Amino acid sequence: MYIESFVEYNYIGEIAGLLLSGLLLFVMLYVRPKKTLLFKYIFNGTILSIVAILFQISIIKVANNPDQYYNKNLFGIQLISFLLVYNGILYCIFSYVNMMSVVRRNQRKEFILMYAVLSIIYVIGIIIEIAASGLYTFTLDGIDIRHFTRYYISAGIVCAVVCFIASALNRREISRITWHAVCLFVPTSLVVLIGQMIYVVKAHYIFSATTYVPIFMIGFLLFHNVPYDELSGTQSIYALDAYLMKNMGKKKIWVVYVILKTLDIENFIKKDIDSLYYGISICRNLENLSPSLRLYKMSDNKFVNILEESDPGKAKLIIQEIRGIFDKSRVDLDVPFNYTIIAGELRSETDTILKVRQFFEFISKRFIDHNSSQFYITKESDYKGFSEHYEISSVIRDIRLRENLDDERIVVYAQPIYSVGTGSFKSAEALMRLKVGDKLISPEVFIPIAESSGAIHMLTCIILNKVCRAIGSFSEYYDFDAISINCSSKELSMENLNRDFMEIIERYDIDPSKIRLEVTETAMFENYERANKNMESLSSEGIQFYLDDFGTGYSSLERVMNCPFKTIKFDKTLLYKSLHDDRMNDILSYMIEVFKKNGFITLIEGVEDESQKTYSVDRGFDYIQGYLYAKPTPIEEVKKFFNRKSSF
Incomplete structure (x- = not known):
């Protein structure tokens, strides 16, 4: 029975989402990304996004042209398939956001069980909707899929809200950059989801792909392409170089160069979950010292903390607090480790990235044979000595x-x-x-x-x-x-x-x-x-x-x-x-x-x-x-x- 005149659905947003997710998949396959534990959620979510968008486009094609393409059984399969794939996308987003906390990783079974319950409710809702309305109705010239769209968009809104609440409750266990990303992109996704729910009714615009594809892309760019590690919140050496190039000579910058010495770095990072927890807690405690403190990871045992602070007294106080955090962790951790911490202000003698790197390596060589932990704040004589060293090194390299x-x-x-x-x-x-x-x-x-x-x-x-x-x-x-x-x-x-x-x-x-x-x-x-x-x-x-x-x-x-x-x-x-x-x-x-x-x-x-x-x-x-x-x-x-x- 025809109930009203029909306006065709505009799916240009889905086409854009398909191109974006295809490009993201291509990049992930060819740029050798950082494949951490959470990378699989980004990768699988991107593949599911492509599948979901293809289903969505085929559904809209049928809805716009039922005389040419409609088949009751086949259309029903298309709708249900999309809803199930969409649930898989929500699972990838849900898992990715929550597993950024090492505490949540220890509770993985409970989270999987919770999402299984939500999935069961989602599927039961689909069954009820099919029994009640069939998820769609016919109009004069097409098929009305607004109810279908509102249903899965509602599930997306629930997922976004749950992710935000879980992140807020677990704020102290996730890195600052992760929290900032959640605060920015979850509300943005909610706005887009609500906008989709409104515009599908008013104007027949469908752009639901833009509610999930950007999430995978941002996650990849932040944590698996170059800048950030999702657990520690540390940035890469390339991000450090980019920061120094932009800010050297413009801001008062202090560098805290940290070398960790442990019997087995693999135990400290991967095998011992308690040690891993303490390692991550060190990063959280460092971030809490100052909003101007940035964390960078050079290698498994070398880290650089960048502090923007114009007041030397305050900068040295924060540096002493950094030392205190490591001293406390040495007492608390079962895995024995020592550290070498070298802190100093960037000056004219260290006006290039190469000089910065070589300056702190130059100072660290003094402590290479020391068995105990070492803490050192650079002096005037260090910069003079380094300038001579750098000049000699440059001449020797040229020779x-x-x-x-x-x-x-x-x-x-x-x-x-x-x-x-x-x-x-x-x-x-x-x-x-x-x-x-x-x-x-x-x-x-x-x-x-x-x-x-x-x-x-x-x-x-x-x-x-x-x-x-x-x-x-x-x-x-x-x-x-x-x-x-x-x-x-x-x-x-x-x-x-x-x-x-x-x-x-x-x-x-x-x-x-x-x-x-x-x-x-x-x-x-x-x-x-x-x-x-x-x-x-x-x-x-x-x-x-x-x-x-x-x-x-x-x-x-x-x-x-x-x-x-x-x-x-x-x-x-x-x-x-x-x-x-x-x-x-x-x-x-x-x-x-x-x-x-x-x-x-x-x-x-x-x-x-x-x-x-x-x-x-x-x-x-x-x-x-x-x-x-x-x-x-x-x-x-x-x-x-x-x-x-x-x-x-």
Whole structure:
């Protein structure tokens, strides 16, 4: 029976929802999103959204053109199928919002049971509606599905209200960003749902897809694409970079750099639910300190807290409260952990993202070997020290990238070594300096930086190149045995070490025996087999090896004997101790005797006065190096210490 004239339903909103959900599904499949426990609700909800919209569009097509498409049984299946799929969408939204709380996750069974009861009521309502009105009626030119639409929209409103109430009751257990999202999008969804209920009656507009598709899209963008972790509320390193780029130099920003040290980070984060609860509670307590405090997660054990605060006194008070939160958690948690907290203001010395990151890494290295928890607020001297460190690091990186063996920023000095047997200087040790602007930086400062940045081998190749060039310029006219250079422990185990060194030596057509390499004991222990193989290979080319700084490392005499060393270079600390300690004197005398009996040459370094000289000569050292005999001089001038050849 026809009851009124018909106005066709406008479903442009459903088309928009279909395109949006299709795009979202495509992005999720191809951008490798962060697949947390809750990601499945976003993914499954998006697929159900596509299915529901297709059903909705087909229903509207039939309603607008019943003469062409209507079939009673098929249309009934379409309606019921949509209602069931829509219930699945509501389940995904309901679960996603509530499972953002770790407490609610512990109550998952109760929540599933509650939603099962709501679903049963929903299905019973469908049965009653079908029995009472069939969910739809005929008009003059089409099918009236307004009652059908109002029914499932009512279910959506109930779901939104329940989600908001559950989130409000659980406010302290969810992250600030999650709560803000709920406060923004649940009321917005309610407005759209109510608008749908009104407009389907007044104007026959159907846009119900816009009530659920945006929820999945916002959830994906916030928590699974880049910025936020749904449990901790922390943002990613990319979000931190974006924040710093936007606000550095415009606001007073304090950084609190946190490194957690625990026996098993997996236990702390995933396996132990009590530890997980405390971990999340730390984040909640941090957020409650100040609305200006932002949380960022760098890795499983590294976090950055950003505090916007113009008052230094208030900022330091909040930073102390951050420390208090971690101290309390250390007491409460069963999983043992320590922390390193470094806090400091961003200043002109840290005016780029790279500098910020490197500054706090630079400070944190001081505490890397500490077993206890550490708390440190940066000082004026830290910024000055970092500026020097950063400048040196930049120069070293540039040297490595340019790969110029004649780089003028590597300055080579040489310290002559005195031969006790001949009473003359027969060799020298090449010493590297780094030129940064107008300053010469000592190797004690820049070598660790070069090693940590992977540039040390390039620096060694440069000094070898310059030593070979110097040797080539005066070896024909001056009598000397060799010039030694230091070989880093990092490069002694490199597979291409022999090739790189020999290419440089052959370039200047000098005798390889004129080059000697000084290797520390520590270097031998990093990769003994590879190091020994490289040494054997270079020895076969005529290059001799010194065991440098003997007495400061951990080598056994057996290992020393088995390596192709020719010279044992005793560290100066042994000399200084032996002068005042009879036991050390006996040990040193014994070691000298053992090495000389086995054909090794002995060399002592650090001789600076007559008493040290007399002691060294009396103990039988073959060579002596120190300021008493000669100070380092530019490599080009070291020839002045050598005797001229008689043919000259």
